[in-house]
Amino acid sequence: MEKEDLKNTWDKYNSKLEEITVINENLLKHTLKHRSNGVIDNMLRWEYFSMIEITIFLFFMLIATYKFMDDWRFLFSGIFITLFLICCIITGIFTIKNLNSIQLFSKSIVDIKQRILMHKKLVNRSIKILMFLIPPVIITFIPLGTKFIRNINLYDYPIFFLILSLVVIVFSYIIAFISHQTIYLRKFKIIDNSLKELEKYKE
């Protein structure tokens, strides 16, 4: 099949495609009514939901920190977790900004592809950082949380707290390191290569 044949086949095929039944109007109306959100809208909705959750948690942490700020250990935990949550909110804002910039109707294909890759890069980078940050956040949160909710001071049980911290750190860092080496390094390589290819494609 050469170029002319391809073109002929395409034209004949088009005429056949036109014969395929007209999109069922009821089905179309149903689609518009019940699935009025596209994939990007759902992702945005999820981001907004996460932001609300994080803000509520931040509010809770601020109250707990303020309540036990006399003890430097609780104060340190509170500040650390608050900073972590603020970073999560900033990342969330960037993610929402990125998702909002993906306008399928006004941007070119290359541009959309670039934005999607940049978004994926940001999401993967955040997950990678989160994997390494979450263990210390959990360890610092447990004493403050138990003190705030149950009024139990875990620092009074240093051995138990030490064992708990070690278990959390060892397990979570093993998982984080393995996923970093196996999944994220590969993902970053693929995204970077695709971005380079897109740049070349535009030249």
Add this chain to the structure above:
Amino acid sequence: MKEDQNKFIRMINENQTIINKVCFGYTNNIDDRLDLKQEILIQLWKAYPKFNHKSKLSTWIYRIALNTAISNFRKVKRRIECKELLPDDYQIPELKNDLEMKENIIEMYKFIYQLDDLDKAIILLYLDDQPYSSIADIIGISETNVATKISRIKLKLKDRFEKIKKMEDMKQWKKKI
């Protein structure tokens, strides 16, 4: 609202071949095709109030349909391997009696599926007689670049044709022996 919806449905019915072509070009089974079609319709419906008639309607539909198909946000993105495809997978029931035509279409899709997403978009637009300026606008590259890409795709097509011809010659030669 209802009037808008009716207008939109009329527009979709008039231009449904564009949506079908993109769906056929980027998916290889009915489920994915329906899923993509639904997603394209949603994106078109969302963008419909913002359509300003500055560009041609077909260009606008092509842009949204191709952007939706190419964006990897869809649930499943199966890599289409020509080896995995059987004639029935192409789902061209209207052509059951026209075997030669069906073979040609399968050959055409085998070629289209081999291209990467961007080249696939270029060839779909080219085969649909879209002017280079529209292709350049939809893809986001210069017109000269479009011409270069099309000539490269033609070279790939020629290579493929020669390979198929060689294989057919080999088969015939083996039969003779």
